[in-house]
Amino acid sequence: MFCTPLRLSTFTDNFAAALQERLHWSRALDADIDARVAQILADVRQRGDAAVLEYTARFDALHVDSMAGLVLGAEDFAQAFHLLPEAQRNALQFAAHRVRTYHEAQRTACGGDWSYHDEEGTLLGQKVTPLDRVGVYVPGGKAAYPSSVLMNAIPAHVAGVAEIVMMVPTPGGERNPLVLAAAHVAGVTKAFTVGGAQAVAALAFGTASIPKVDKITGPGNAYVASAKRQVFGIVGIDMIAGPSEILVLADGSTPPDWVAMDLFSQAEHDELAQSILLCPDVGYIDLVASAIDRMLPDMPRRDIIAKSLTDRGVLIHTRSMEEACAISNTIAPEHLEVSSRDPHRWEPLLRHAGAIFLGAYTSESLGDYCAGPNHVLPTSTTARFSSPLGVYDFQKRSSLIEVSAQGARTLGHVAYILAQGEGLEAHARSAQMRCHALE
Template identity: 55%
Template sequence: MDVRRLDTRRADFDAQLTALLDRAPETSADVTRVVDGIVADIRARGDTALLELTNRFDRRTLNSAAAFEVPKVQWAAAWEAQPADLRAALEAAATRIRAYAERQKLAPFAFTDEFGNTLGQEVRALERVGIYVPGGKAAYPSSVLMNAIPAKVAGVDEIIMAVPAPAGELNAVVLAAAHLAGVDRIFTIGGAQAVAALAYGTATIPPVDKIVGPGNAYVAAAKRAVFGRVGIDSIAGPSEIVVISDGGSDPRWMAMDLFSQAEHGEDSEAILISPDAAFLDRVAAAMAERVTTLPREKIVRTSIGERGALILVRDLAEACALSNRIAPEHLELAVEAPRALIPQIRHAGAIFVGRHTPEAFGDYCAGPNHVLPTSRAARFSNPLGVYEFQKRSSLIECTTDGARPLAQIAGRIADAEGLQAHALSARDRG
């Protein structure tokens, strides 16, 4: 199969890497124009617009916006209808995700300063959040668990799930996962119109405080458009994986680890970095052999051909530096002594340590969240976590005596800024 080979020793390496990593423009003007129109329509006409858009884009024939909501008895029935082994797997994954999330909760604090004043932080959960889940024939119960469970652990009062149902088709496994995760309400709406409805609210859809979850280019553009009215988790890009190997891993494992992200879509990015040229040859051969076994072979071939690479480096230190430059969503350290490399890794959404830790574990059941920064956003962003569903309020409480020194400090700085009301307000306490 076609996969590009790069070598850091070559003079044209930087240009080749830049071409590989160069993404399409942020959001096309056409997508932005369509999304802006949809958002404005939802704001102006509420349920009427939502009903029209859903019927048009999702090929439905609903007569009332009340039909969007899925009764809870349907979720429970979907859960009971799943095979016992799948229910057990979902329960095990949910337990692990919850256990990890419990350790992420922010805590309030308070202390007394040298003047006897109390300073601190209060932590409160968001009141209502919306989670967007792809729908139709797609089945992503893992996304339901990863988005809903941290919100529950944070103490969010109400979780609203939006899932499209093209031609009325709604995946039962997704409903089962919502039942397990503790989602409160489900509406069969999708696309930019769902994001707008969650952000601004309609007579049927309650407005939320934050929207999380993956989606297509229209969903991403809508999340960007409503940011500020509500919070969002991120603007997600295509899936990414970088694997660093010392040449001691099974080439067949490495091939499938790369394919695990390539099968997400034609624009996914899968890169293997190693100082062992012969090993890269063996992985290339394994890729050619194993790709023929995949139901999504065509997608994988396109992804690897356009966004994949096998990169030869001088040593593992250079491999780490190169990975930091890429700042991948997922990073596997498939080496003999992986922990020795961790201090050298500065930018990665999630780090999978050792030969027996494939990225696929993180997607489903390891425990840490699989909603991760993409498109080099790992340089400044975090995985989705409980902290995304909590907010902090600063706490300041001054005593009569403790206010006096602060009055002098604040008053003098306010004078320098030319804000007399601030200065006088402070000095009134002094």
């Protein structure tokens, strides 16, 4: 089996246009999906548990008499954890420890409460508080992702969220033990075996059995993505993610088989995933292309990988590593590997990426599972203005203001002038009344 990633060179006149064409993918969701999702959202909002039970039976072939049959709690999570093979238990705990340690450091670095007094005794500051309740969506059934449980629930737990509600579909009643065990080590409060748009609707609006949350995070299919987009504003969401991406900046010093496999690691997600190589050594690009052809037949998901690399993959010959870094900033990839002898030479030039993996030994796949930083990352050039999921996504900030009597005179005079300039007389008089508090 062969696949043919597009070959581009910055030496050609049409490079920029050709690259943009390759990067493009349609963001528009199927209008029919949007319409069906809107109906589901409205139905769950109106009928609550009854609608959730009907959709769960229809879409997941899970028939229960009441919502009690869809609830999972701490005992279920603990039982699943203890029944796992020892190697899986240890791996989950190891990964969870690293993810928790990283996010605890992130919480410290991102700042907490602070305040100061100005020269007139007015107190100004910030108060940081966690969200009360969040919902974590986790794809279920055979395509289950315990790593997503860790990456979504642990930062919420570290942030101090009191209640973490997990939604995980179980088609035909099949529960994935690794997902439930991950909920045990990640601090999930409770779970419901509900999926799709109906799960998002229940979290956003609340039902008699499912509590309304403040924010919904986690990956899902087109129906889940559409639902998250439509309920945004009623609740917060993490992001609307596009196809997975990897960009490898290579100087030719890494074994080409390693780089080829790293490109596979994203291509195997789905046919729309994108894998890109940027390198100033055309001979090395040839070696990577040969490694792709040689190793592809042995990959279990070779058909998906071949489709992804043929339709969206690209191997780019650049003039230099400096130029490669500039192109990478334009692409703003989800995952960026700097596969170089001296990655720290190039890291200062890289401004836009969801996560940056430095050095030949740092495969993106380690970040997906156990390195520590979050694997929920911005895609489709949104790393230009977005960040990975983190503790800060589960906190909010309130401003603190306590004006002294002397401060009221100074600030009141300024506010009076500005409010009158805006034609807001009540604002002006409210400020002016404090101006004479000391007289």
